[in-house]
Every structure is written in C-alpha cells, then in structure tokens.
Amino acid sequence: MDDRGRLAEPLTRSRIARARSSTLIRQSSEPGAAAGAFDDLSRLVARIPRGWGAAATFVFLLCALGYGAVRGGHADAALARIGAARDAFSVAAGFRTAHITITGNRKLSREDLLAAAGVSEQGSLLFLDADAARTRLKADPWIADATVLKLYPDRLTIAVIERQAFALWQKDGRARVIAEDGTVVQDVVDTRFADLPLVVGQGAEKRARDILAVAERFPAIRDQVRAYVFVAERRWNLRLKNGIDVRLPEDDPAQAFATLVTLDRDRKLLSRDVVAIDLRLADRVTVRLPHEAAAARAQALKDRKTRRKGDDA
Numbered sequence: 010m011d012d013r014g015r016l017a018e019p020l021t022r023s024r025i026a027r028a029r030s031s032t033l034i035r036q037s038s039e040p041g042a043a044a045g046a047f048d049d050l051s052r053l054v055a056r057i058p059r060g061w062g063a064a065a066t067f068v069f070l071l072c073a074l075g076y077g078a079v080r081g082g083h084a085d086a087a088l089a090r091i092g093a094a095r096d097a098f099s100v101a102a103g104f105r106t107a108h109i110t111i112t113g114n115r116k117l118s119r120e121d122l123l124a125a126a127g128v129s130e131q132g133s134l135l136f137l138d139a140d141a142a143r144t145r146l147k148a149d150p151w152i153a154d155a156t157v158l159k160l161y162p163d164r165l166t167i168a169v170i171e172r173q174a175f176a177l178w179q180k181d182g183r184a185r186v187i188a189e190d191g192t193v194v195q196d197v198v199d200t201r202f203a204d205l206p207l208v209v210g211q212g213a214e215k216r217a218r219d220i221l222a223v224a225e226r227f228p229a230i231r232d233q234v235r236a237y238v239f240v241a242e243r244r245w246n247l248r249l250k251n252g253i254d255v256r257l258p259e260d261d262p263a264q265a266f267a268t269l270v271t272l273d274r275d276r277k278l279l280s281r282d283v284v285a286i287d288l289r290l291a292d293r294v295t296v297r298l299p300h301e302a303a304a305a306r307a308q309a310l311k312d313r314k315t316r317r318k319g320d321d322a
Contacts, residue, residue: 106134107163116151116171125149126157126167134159142167150194176221177207178214179236191215209248210239220245220262227266233279244289254285268294 109130111119123130126142139157146155151171158166172188177198179185186195186202191214195202206224208217216239224231230247238246245262247255257265265288272278272294278286287295 105163106130106132106137106165109165109167111167111169113169114171117149117169122146122167122169125152126155128165128167134161134163134165137165150188150192153188174202174205176214176217177202177205178217179207179209180211180213185214187214187217189218191217206234207236208239209236210242212242213237213239223263223266226263227270229270229273230266249279251279253279253283256285256287256289258289258291264291 106128107130109123109128111122114122117125125148126146128137128142137159139159142157143155146152146157146167146169152169153172154170156166156168158168160166172190172192172194174186174194175189176187177184178187178191178193184198184207185193186198186205188194193214206217206221208214208220217237220237224234224237233249233251234247235250236248238248240246244259245257247257249255255265255269268288269278269286272286273280278296282299283296284299285297287297
C-alpha cells in the first residue's frame, strides 16, 4: 500500500518490465539492428521484377503526354499517332493484311469496298475491328449485308450482298434509283437505269414491289405503262405511254388489270381516243373522253335523236 491507500505495483513485475524496455532500447541503438533493417529492405527491393523501373517511367511519361494532349486540345492527333505506331509495330511483327479476298460485289469495285470498310491493304490485321468494318460497309446503300473475317496472320475475307436496282422513284420532280425494299441506292439516274419502271409519288418507293408484281402478271398492260402513280398513299394510277390514265381501285388491283385486258382485247379500248379509264368500282367502268371528242359525241347523240324524231313523224 502507498501513502494514499492504493495497492502498489509488485516490485518484482515492475523491475522486470523496466529491464525488458531497457534491453530493447539498447538493441535498437546497436549497429547490428540497423544492419538487419537494411538487409530486410534490400531483400524487398530484390523481389521487384527487373525492368519495373523503366516500365513505371514509361507509364508516367505516357500519362503526362496524354494529359498534356488533352489539355492542349491535341487528343485526336495524339491518338492517331499512337494508332499509327501500334499498327506499324503489328505489321513489323508479321500481321499485315497481305491477302484480301472480296466476294459478292457487282456494282461496287474492290477499291470502293475497301474504302467503305476503312481497310488498307498495307494496314494491320491484328488491330482491325471487323465489327466496325462490317458496320461501315452496311452504311453504303448498295450493300444489304456484309461479312468481315480475319484469318491470322495476314488474310482478310470480305463477303457482301448487294442490293439490285429495281425501279426509278420520282418525287418532287426528282428521280432516284431504288432497290426492291425501297432503299434509295443512287441519287443520280444514268443511262444504265433508263429501262427501269417508274413509280411516282410520296410513299411509292415502299409500295413499288407490290404494284410491279401485279403488272408482271399482265405483260400486255405492263408494256404500255409509262409510270405508276401512287395516289394519296392509298392506290395507284397507271399513266400509259399514249397518255391515258387508268385509275385502279385501292383493293384488288389485279382484278382491275384483268378487266382492262378484257376491254382492250374485245373493244380495243386502249387504242381509242379516251383520256381516262376509271376502274375503281367493281360493277362498272367509266371512260372519260377528251373535250373535243366529248363535244363531238354529244353532237352525234343529239343528231341521232333528231333523226329518230323525224322518222317517227
């Protein structure tokens, strides 16, 4: 007990603790302890792979250059240089696109396809993005589908399915070449497409396949058609080469074609002096004559009635 009535620490334990503390202090201050700590640090450094320092320096410099390029607004140029260096390394390693095979092209040349795909015959095959090249190819309106296949180390295969010119589509006085699915494949019409059928009007490019399929069943009418005019995006008129307009119904235009064939065969209707033939009603055919012919017909009917009255008298 001390003078305040508290238990004093056992003398033996306190002396032992102080002795151990003194021993540790002496050991840490001795030269041998410092040497041991240095040896531990040396062993730790020895475990670091050789070349790590150079790699770390390179990464640091690359990060610094990248940060500077972004801050200076030269990121695109820097990425282009990095990509060029990467491709050059790949080509030097034997991954050059030395052999490129292209199949399926008829309208587009080899050069056109390579440019569309973004492929160079001297470029790197290793870093070529085949999916991106396929996407770029399909962006060309002439190409319906494409396949890009890399065969290491130096072969590339490109297979395309081209759309075919199907018809000419005229809207707002401008004609374009369209494929069967209505895709505009060319904005300029040249002599190669002069014999294609002509469809006219808003939405006609999407419905051309239907009306032309019907016309193919009736070649006697098809060969006389100058243009297929889509009216109000609902039905078709036929503009014949002799200037006659044939108005087809919205439903079952094939039946109207058949009726027109019969009328022309039996009554030579398409050879007569008429302006329009209306086939929109299933139970009747309406024919409109030109103004002069209509006036002459009216006068002839009037004269006929006059003669009949005279005969009756």
